[in-house]
């Protein structure tokens with residue numbers, strides 16, 4: 496792996512917490528993600544299933560994790576991994592795959608078997624259980640008509656074991672994955688630090704006349720050179736009015752002198768995501784108008800961060816940030832105070848014309864991390880904070896985004912060292 500070995504204690508603890516939430520006499524089954532066809536005989540770069548990784552640390556295709564607390568067959572069957580047996584052919588063509596010993600050391604699971612033993616073993620265990628926990632993707636923003644290996648296997652199980660009671664692993668995983676342990680925060684900090692290196696490289700190299708994709712190339716260079724697997728999500732490099740297209744990923748336009756450039760990128764390290772947004776002047780100097788709008792976004796961000804505290808919730812938080820943004824937009828002359836008040840009484844919020852997305856989302860193994868949307872903020876939750884103002888008529892969109900962890904005394908910024916003040920950005924761009 497390109498990342499430093501993650502302490503198996505993380506995965507041991509995660510399984511302990513998961514098992515503690517299972518109903519008595521239950522078995523839980525987790526499958527690795529498929530190798531996805533790209534075209535012809537080539538595959539997309541492999542990415543492990545986040546839940547399987549969370550519970551095992553195993554970063555290889557064709558891996559299955561089975562949990563059966565208090566299994567009547569014996570202690571040895573309480574945690575099992577099945578993995579593909581490697582051979583000389585695989586060694587020559589694909590290289591390294593887990594041995595049983597490596598899979599055990601990585602995950603902390605002692606019982607490791609080859610996959611060809613799975614069907615008979617699993618059948619015996621399932622017949623000893625009343626409930627089967629199956630895993631699906633319950634990210635509430637996910638849109639896909641593709642059935643994951645987890646889903647396909649769950650359908651097979653339902654067909655085969657009609658008398659069993661089927662339960663959702665995700666209702667447990669949602670609770671667990673929202674709260675990050677100190678070991679997870681260490682890995683996430685590394686993802687943020689690598690992202691910082693990329694941004695500093697961008698500040699040192701960006702000039703008018705370059706193409707947006709040249710900026711993207713500087714980012715990925717730093718990511719790969721510093722041990723990241725790559726981007727945690729498709730990067731946005733959007734100059735001028737392109738920044739007003741919220742999911743602009745074409746990144747194929749020339750940087751014009753005098754324009755701003757909005758970037759939204761983050762490294763994926765050890766399967767954990769960083770998520771950064773910065774907006775910089777292509778020529779290294781903000782105009783007065785650009786500076787005024789930039790600082791308005793920065794004010795909103797600084798105030799919003801203060802609201803990332805235990806006991807708050809996403810709904811109340813977003814309402815409050817909307818008020819802060821509204822007052823900044825009035826200050827900039829973009830909204831009229833009287834109109835704002837009139838419309839607010841009809842529950843119409845005029846700020847959404849300039850700021851049409853949410854301020855924060857959970858971050859972790861997934862960039863929009865698995866979560867319950869309607870629970871109170873707690874210590875250990877990691878959120879982005881990313882207000883923006885988008886004005887196509889003025890040829891600019893500005894978004895500023897950091898990643899923060901909620902603690903008992905305020906939000907701790909994992910990106911505190913990444914330049915954000917106007918003066919700092921200008922200084923670094925003009926060195």
Ligand SMILES: [Mn+2]
Pocket residue numbers: 770856879881896
């Ligand atoms: Mn984000």
